[in-house]
Amino acid sequence: MQHIIDRFISYVTIDTESDPNSNTTPSTKKQWDLANKLVEELKAIGMNDVTIDDNAYIMATLPSNVDHDVPTIGFISHFDTSPDFTGANVKPQIIRDYNGKDIVLNPEKDIVLSPDYFEDLLQYKGQTLITTDGTTLLGADDKAGITEIVTAMEYLINHPEIKHGIIKVGFTPDEEIGRGAHKFDVKKFGADWAYTMDGSQIGELEYENFNAAGATITVKGKIVHPGYAKGKMINSMYYASEFINALPNLEKPEHTEGYEGFFHLYSIEGKVEETVLKYIIRDHDKDKFEARKALMEKVTLDLNTKFESEVFDLDIKDQYYNMKEKVEPVMHIVDIAEEAMKALGIKPLIKPIRGGTDGSQLSYMGLPCPNIFAGGHNFHGRYEYVPVESIQKAVEVICKIAELTALKQ
CATH class of the missing domain: 3.40.630.10 (Zn peptidases)
Known part of the structure; x- marks a missing residue:
């Protein structure tokens, strides 16, 4: 030994x-x-x-x-x-x-x-x-x-x-x-x-x-002097929180086990002008895996529609199966x-x-x-x-x- x-x-x-x-x-x-x-x-x-x-x-x-x-x-x-x-x-x-x-x-x-x-x-x-x-x-x-x-x-x-x-x-x-x-x-x-x-x-x-993918969400904002920001400033960090909260709260690693898949936010880098969220997407079931990616795409589309601007950009890449x-x-x-x-x-x-x-x-x-x-x-x-x-x-x-x-x- x-x-x-x-x-x-x-x-x-x-x-x-x-x-x-x-x-x-x-x-x-x-x-x-x-x-x-x-x-x-x-x-x-x-x-x-x-x-x-x-x-x-x-x-x-x-x-x-x-x-x-x-x-x-x-x-x-x-x-x-x-x-x-x-x-x-x-x-x-x-x-x-x-x-x-x-x-x-x-x-x-x-x-x-x-x-x-x-x-x-x-x-x-x-x-x-x-x-x-x-x-x-x-x-x-x-x-x-x-x-x-x-x-x-x-x-x-x-x-x-x-x-x-x-x-x-x-x-x-x-x-x-x-x-x-x-x-x-x-x-x-x-x-x-x-x-x-x-x-x-x-x-x-x-x-x-798991079937696995990585997702990067880039959120665009606009920085102006905070004293004169009314109607002009777009704080990308606040907008990013809307994306985070739009995903199912219980479908995170800390709430899942066995065959249950998840979305895992593992990195946030943000300033007013730009915030980048990085996720990993995981699911054993191929159909559920595809549905998770589709949900991220829908959230991106819905939020861009809500804010009447291309604020959110989503890039998803499959990693392994x-x-x-x-x-x-x-x-x-x-x-x-x-x-x-x-x-x-x-x-x-x-x-x-x-x-x-x-x-x-x-x-x-x-x-x-x-x-x-x-x-x-x-x-x-x-x-x-x-x-x-x-x-x-x-x-x-x-x-x-x-x-x-x-x-x-």
Whole structure:
């Protein structure tokens, strides 16, 4: 277990935060620091054909050790961390034999990780947790996934008695800003199917995700001296509030769960002259997804009509789609993962992803790609943590999937 802890900490202490405002790939130069380390590590454990391209996409191969034909499978994780919260100077804390009580992350700032608020903590009483110090995110999303894949490959290399076919490994940049699969070379990867190790709690197995779009609403105003503004000033910030209030109040992330979709306002930048609203639109159901986009268009039209001017400009761009459509025709790949978990005494939690992974885009690029738990909780913030035992179990699931795939033939 200490080997896993050391590997994971060596990854999370390297800052790899991505930047949605950058046009490069990777979006930040610092992602190369971990990417180059991973290349050397894959070579050191004995992987074949280890490559990294000009955009920092990493691929490697574990050759088959059986003499019959076996489908080529892959395992994929991303090495960037979310720009939602700082990933610089991560100082992991190791909580051994967790007692089920409050964990003081930072006594000076009175930051506490409490099971009273985060009830999932109680599942891991008696286990070893890795947390933040309360000032950064941890990076278990998705450096836990990378840890699991590298450790599983190392284990299979050191235990040739476990039979498997060809296994491909892929690590990507910029997943957290929706670009992780954009420049992924599916043909070069060469797998029949793959699994992203990018889920949360132990047991998660997901092949449904949101349909996703991003929307930018630009609201135009007119600035004049406030002392002489009557009948002349148009305050774009006030007008923007009309747009916000025109959308269903209960269809926000904080009021939804399961298959329920939402509109999420994640950014406002405003002055009298211009205000820009940025939303993400999410729904598992394709028809409801289209209806959400249509509603935004109707609100824009209605408000422009109300104010008798083109005050509101709406730009919507689709981001990714529900992988269910591409995975259901090859459901045996989900069945194998489910069987692997059950064989290891893990209860599969098959449920929709309330988000997206590289796998959602890769599935539409010809690489069906369900998602498996990586073990972490409370991603993208100061309360993020991961049980080491969950990382270990994910390693075992990878190895078991490889073994079962070879046995199925």
